[in-house]
Amino acid sequence: MIDRVAGATATTDEAPLALAQAISLSALPTGRIIQGDCIAAMRALPAASVDLIFADPPYNLQLGGELSRPDGSHVDAVTDHWDKFDSLAAYDAFTRAWLAEAKRLLKPGGAIWVIGSYHNIFKVGAAIQDLGYWILNDIVWRKANPMPNFKGTRFTNAHETLIWASTGEKAKYTFNYRSMKTLNDELQMRSDWEFPICGGAERLKKDGHKVHPTQKPEALLYRILLACTKPGDVVLDPFFGTGTTGAVAKRLGRRWIGIEREGVYIAAAEERIAAALPLDESALTTMQSPKAAPKVAFGTLVETGYLEPGTVLIDARRRFSATVRADGSLASACGQAGSIHKLGATLQGAPACNGWTFWHHEAQGTLQPIDTIRQTYLLATQP
Amino acid sequence: MIDRVAGATATTDEAPLALAQAISLSALPTGRIIQGDCIAAMRALPAASVDLIFADPPYNLQLGGELSRPDGSHVDAVTDHWDKFDSLAAYDAFTRAWLAEAKRLLKPGGAIWVIGSYHNIFKVGAAIQDLGYWILNDIVWRKANPMPNFKGTRFTNAHETLIWASTGEKAKYTFNYRSMKTLNDELQMRSDWEFPICGGAERLKKDGHKVHPTQKPEALLYRILLACTKPGDVVLDPFFGTGTTGAVAKRLGRRWIGIEREGVYIAAAEERIAAALPLDESALTTMQSPKAAPKVAFGTLVETGYLEPGTVLIDARRRFSATVRADGSLASACGQAGSIHKLGATLQGAPACNGWTFWHHEAQGTLQPIDTIRQTYLLATQP
DNA sequence: AGCGAATCTGAATCGGGGT
DNA sequence: AACCCCGATTCAGATTCGC
Numbered sequence: 028m029i030d031r032v033a034g035a036t037a038t039t040d041e042a043p044l045a046l047a048q049a050i051s052l053s054a055l056p057t058g059r060i061i062q063g064d065c066i067a068a069m070r071a072l073p074a075a076s077v078d079l080i081f082a083d084p085p086y087n088l089q090l091g092g093e094l095s096r097p098d099g100s101h102v103d104a105v106t107d108h109w110d111k112f113d114s115l116a117a118y119d120a121f122t123r124a125w126l127a128e129a130k131r132l133l134k135p136g137g138a139i140w141v142i143g144s145y146h147n148i149f150k151v152g153a154a155i156q157d158l159g160y161w162i163l164n165d166i167v168w169r170k171a172n173p174m175p176n177f178k179g180t181r182f183t184n185a186h187e188t189l190i191w192a193s194t195g196e197k198a199k200y201t202f203n204y205r206s207m208k209t210l211n212d213e214l215q216m217r218s219d220w221e222f223p224i225c226g227g228a229e230r231l232k233k234d235g236h237k238v239h240p241t242q243k244p245e246a247l248l249y250r251i252l253l254a255c256t257k258p259g260d261v262v263l264d265p266f267f268g269t270g271t272t273g274a275v276a277k278r279l280g281r282r283w284i285g286i287e288r289e290g291v292y293i294a295a296a297e298e299r300i301a302a303a304l305p306l307d308e309s310a311l312t313t314m315q316s317p318k319a320a321p322k323v324a325f326g327t328l329v330e331t332g333y334l335e336p337g338t339v340l341i342d343a344r345r346r347f348s349a350t351v352r353a354d355g356s357l358a359s360a361c362g363q364a365g366s367i368h369k370l371g372a373t374l375q376g377a378p379a380c381n382g383w384t385f386w387h388h389e390a391q392g393t394l395q396p397i398d399t400i401r402q403t404y405l406l407a408t409q410p
Numbered sequence: 411m412i413d414r415v416a417g418a419t420a421t422t423d424e425a426p427l428a429l430a431q432a433i434s435l436s437a438l439p440t441g442r443i444i445q446g447d448c449i450a451a452m453r454a455l456p457a458a459s460v461d462l463i464f465a466d467p468p469y470n471l472q473l474g475g476e477l478s479r480p481d482g483s484h485v486d487a488v489t490d491h492w493d494k495f496d497s498l499a500a501y502d503a504f505t506r507a508w509l510a511e512a513k514r515l516l517k518p519g520g521a522i523w524v525i526g527s528y529h530n531i532f533k534v535g536a537a538i539q540d541l542g543y544w545i546l547n548d549i550v551w552r553k554a555n556p557m558p559n560f561k562g563t564r565f566t567n568a569h570e571t572l573i574w575a576s577t578g579e580k581a582k583y584t585f586n587y588r589s590m591k592t593l594n595d596e597l598q599m600r601s602d603w604e605f606p607i608c609g610g611a612e613r614l615k616k617d618g619h620k621v622h623p624t625q626k627p628e629a630l631l632y633r634i635l636l637a638c639t640k641p642g643d644v645v646l647d648p649f650f651g652t653g654t655t656g657a658v659a660k661r662l663g664r665r666w667i668g669i670e671r672e673g674v675y676i677a678a679a680e681e682r683i684a685a686a687l688p689l690d691e692s693a694l695t696t697m698q699s700p701k702a703a704p705k706v707a708f709g710t711l712v713e714t715g716y717l718e719p720g721t722v723l724i725d726a727r728r729r730f731s732a733t734v735r736a737d738g739s740l741a742s743a744c745g746q747a748g749s750i751h752k753l754g755a756t757l758q759g760a761p762a763c764n765g766w767t768f769w770h771h772e773a774q775g776t777l778q779p780i781d782t783i784r785q786t787y788l789l790a791t792q793p
Numbered sequence: 794a795g796c797g798a799a800t801c802t803g804a805a806t807c808g809g810g811g812t
Numbered sequence: 813a814a815c816c817c818c819g820a821t822t823c824a825g826a827t828t829c830g831c
Contacts, residue, residue: 049729077480089806094804097821099760105804115539145548145573146806149539152532156498164565165528168549172802176598179587180805181697182547182637184824185600187570187804190528196659210826213483217568219552219602224803241804254565298430330629332612337692352635353662353689354589354696364697366596372822407440408606411828545806579806587821700820701809707818751818764819 044247057261057282061294064246065265068286069128077132077284078201079253079270080139083243085110085124086147087118094271096177105240109288123154125265132263136199138163140251141190142243146316148188160192163200164218168247171223175287191241191255201255220380222246231269231295233287238295248275256281269391270296274303315403323401326355340367340386343394355406357386365399383388418623418652423680440644443656448648451669452511460515460667461584461643463522464634464655465509466626468493469530470501479560488623492671496563502528508648513541515646519582522544523634525626535573537772543575543605546583547601551630574638584638588697593636602731605629614652614678621678622652631658639664641694653679663694708750708765709738716787717780723750723769726777728755732769742768750780 030383055076061068088110094102114117120361139160141151155162166189173185193200207216222244229245231238247251256262258280264272267285269292276283276321287293328334334351341348349370357362363373367382383398438459444451471493477485495501512522522543526534538545549572556568576583590599605627612628615620631654639645645656650668652675659666660683671675712719712734719736732740732753741747743776746756750765764779 086414086804087806088804090804091806093822094805094807095761099758099763100801102807103802110804112622117573129805144543144804144806145535146804148548149532149535149573152528153536156532162528165531165571166565167602168551169550169552170824172803172826173600174803174805175824176803176805176807177599177821179591179821180585180807181805182549182574182590182600183600184547184805186550186602188548190532191565202563207565215562215566217556217566219550219569222827226803230803230826237803280657322595324593324595326595327629330593330632332628338687350692352693352697354586355593356589356816358692358695364695368594368596542828580819582809762819763828764821766819 034312039278044239055284056285056395057263060287060296061271062290063235063285064288065286066125066128069125069265071172072263072284074131075134075263077263078134078137079252079262080129080133080137081248081262081264082125082129082139083241083264083266083268084122084141084143084146084147084151085112085266087115087242089148091306102107102174102177103240107240114203115150119150119154122147122150123158126151126154126158126160127382129263129265130160130194133194135194136201138193138200139254140191140193140255142188142247143185146175146407148190152190152298155190155192157244161194161198163191163194163202164192165190166390167219171221173224189251194341201257201260203254203327207250207254210250217253220247220250225271231299233295239292242269244270245271245275248272249279252276252279252281267296268292270300273300277303277354278305280305323404324355325401328397328400328404329353331404333400334388338388340388340397341394342371342385345386347371349374357382357403424724425642436665438644440667443650443653443668443670443679445670445673445676447513447671448637449508452515452648453669455646457514458517458520459644460646461517461520462635462639462645463512463516463520464631464645464647465508465522465524466624466647466651467505467513467524467526467534468495468648468649469527469529469549469624470498471497471529473529477560485557485560486620486623490623498533502537505530505533506541509534509537509543510649513543513577513645516577518577519584521574521576521583521638523572523574523638525551525570525630527567527570531573537703538575540638542578542582544577544579546574546576546585548573550602552602552604553611554604556607572634578611584640585642585700586637586640586696588699590633590637590699593633599637603630603633608654614682616678624677625652625668626654626685628654631655632662634661634698634700635664644653650679651675653683656683660686661689663688669747704789707738708780711780711783711787712736712738714787716783717771721771723771724777725754725768726770726779730754740765 045374054073056318088105089103094104107282125366140316143151168187168189170185173183176183200278225242225244229244252275259282261282262272262276265286267287272287273283273296331353336351336353338351339348342352349359352358355372356364357367359370363370365373367386368380371380371382383401384396386397387394388397419658425769437456471488473487477487479485492516524534551570551572553568556566559566608625608627613625635645635658642665644665645655645659647666648669650670653668656666656668715736717736721734722731723734724731732742737740739747740750740753742753742757746753748756750769751763754763754765754768766784767779770777771780
């Protein structure tokens with residue numbers, strides 16, 4: 028077991044504490060992973076003793092059969108027993124039970140973060156409101172590299188949702204506004220965050236297989252703890268898994284408590300946290316996500332009215348022409364159709380073509396490449 | 411009142427309809443705004459008569475006092491009476507009531523879209539699941555230019571959430587996959603969409619003041635209707651406001667029905683929709699999935715001489731080869747035989763295989779998938 | 794060693810029509 | 813209702829392989 032300085036030792040020298048609070052702090056098993064059911068484990072902890080709770084509960088995915096990629100390979104889905112519930116109602120009851128225990132553990136000025144997907148997040152959010160928490164923001168984690176929708180049946184599921192809530196409508200809470208603004212190049216931090224999914228060296232593996240099917244990226248926890256806790260605060264994670272919350276808390280000098288049922292995850296988490304190093308300056312700078320050049324799809328110009336469906340485009344030498352259609356595809360007179368790039372390539376018999384510079388439109392008597400419209404759009408919408 | 415061709419007039423010349431369906435269509439007030447309470451108005455409409463519902467219900471914002479910008483100017487917040495509910499429970503009851511009526515109106519293959527913010531979307535999503543809808547995606551509208559958080563107390567609220575759901579777990583639904591992929595420069599459309607908020611010339615104003623506090627951008631509706639409806643489909647908006655749904659539906663050649671209580675909004679919507687110009691037929695034609703193309707059996711290519719019996723096919727990596735037989739089956743050297751799909755799967759030991767892209771033939775010194783022969787056949791035989 | 798090609802993988806409610 | 817067959821369908825990033 029890992030053990031960091033217990034709360035009592037660190038605080039008894041300071042300002043006097045109420046007896047109950049002193050007992051609470053002395054009993055608080057920070058720097059430890061408690062093995063067992065999260066509701067039972069939370070019941071054993073003292074009330075009003077935790078500053079922040081981060082929870083990544085089971086999503087209750089309810090997947091159908093097997094799924095294969097177009098190349099025939101098999102998709103390794105989340106089929107673990109801990110994600111199985113008998114019914115929507117059973118999941119709902121479980122959700123309300125652990126959220127109620129969590130509320131009891133939070134100090135009056137504490138707060139909770141919960142992450143989920145559309146499978147469960149609406150149930151979670153509704154329960155949070157019903158239990159008297161006060162939602163402060165919902166945050167969208169935009170995945171830089173999500174798994175595609177292999178069957179072409181829906182939109183690519185490219186994000187997850189987090190809810191940040193205080194203990195009540197009038198409750199205080201911690202929000203390090205300046206830290207967030209600094210982290211975001213002196214612009215207010217928005218409610219949509221982009222991070223890659225957890226992979227590479229950060230992804231815990233054993234015998235070549237991932238230890239946990241849903242390990243979260245440390246960057247996500249880093250931003251949350253930096254935004255909503257102070258050094259020394261106690262962070263509880265009731266679904267600890269492989270300990271991302273503990274590792275990041277240690278790096279940032281926050282105390283932590285983990286609750287986890289599965290021994291395999293606990294073993295991996297302990298090893299991982301033991302190896303975690305306190306933050307140095309360079310780690311902070313790597314957190315600053317480089318601002319990617321904004322991409323604009325041709326279809327966006329059609330949707331937003333910068334270019335009307337029905338507009339006729341021609342190439343610079345006026346050899347080919349095509350009409351813009353409602354979905355951002357182009358149709359030529361000879362019946363061929365495709366994206367600006369594909370149709371340009373087809374008509375020229377070329378393997379590829381940059382449609383942005385190939386296609387032009389008539390404007391003030393001159394031919395303008397459609398790329399100028401994209402520049403206009405970017406100027407109008409970028410801060 | 412605006413009125414487009416009613417369903418009955420347009421369909422009586424065609425194939426006979428069941429009586430109930432004929433009544434439904436004749437009674438359907440498409441191209442109209444019904445004034446009144448949305449639940450009462452929906453009750454008066456026939457069951458299973460609508461292809462898509464788009465709903466932008468009151469968000470139940472629960473704002474505190476007045477809000478000022480750092481420069482002292484006043485923020486014009488949503489304080490309208492229609493956004494006031496007595497309690498969370500009252501809002502919940504209202505949400506479940508209109509969502510239940512909406513479900514009754516949807517055809518079995520229909521779908522619903524609802525937009526909201528963290529104030530209400532969790533209640534809405536939980537109700538959608540409880541009522542037996544099946545969530546297909548949650549979509550994040552990332553605002554390119556959101557209002558900043560003036561007090562510096564939270565993250566900038568820079569997105570809203572939409573839920574897309576079918577009428578049940580096993581229900582069919584419309585999703586124009588190819589159109590979405592084309593619209594997004596040949597990449598799958600993701601669940602996070604970026605649009606500017608509604609402003610400029612698009613924003614309806616009267617005497618210098620915005621007519622509606624939460625007018626949605628047409629680009630948002632454009633993408634939804636393009637993705638989830640076909641031309642001629644009936645789209646219902648039970649919280650019509652200033653008619654963004656109607657204006658975009660008219661442009662895209664979809665029929666529409668609006669329900670709205672406030673006369674001021676109705677007047678603005680009617681004027682706006684009357685001015686909207688429908689796209690012409692050629693612009694409305696969109697990219698189709700191969701699914702929608704006429705099917706060609708492999709045997710047809712053999713019968714019609716596009717491929718000679720006895721031709722040897724091989725896979726791209728030249729690991730397997732097989733001979734085309736007179737009945738359109740393939741036979742491998744090791745004695746196995748079957749359809750192009752089945753033999754491909756058997757030889758690879760895979761559960762399934764698309765023979766059209768797996769098998770190749772030698773042409774002009776290069777390997778060509780046999781799908782190119784099918785394309786040649788289609789070009790030659792389709793009008 | 795270094796570069797380009799090929800391979801692998803990630804919280805996924807992932808098909809439709811005929812017999 | 814269950815089974816069978818046809819055949820449509822993937823993006824970004826990390827890692828490994830091959831030259």
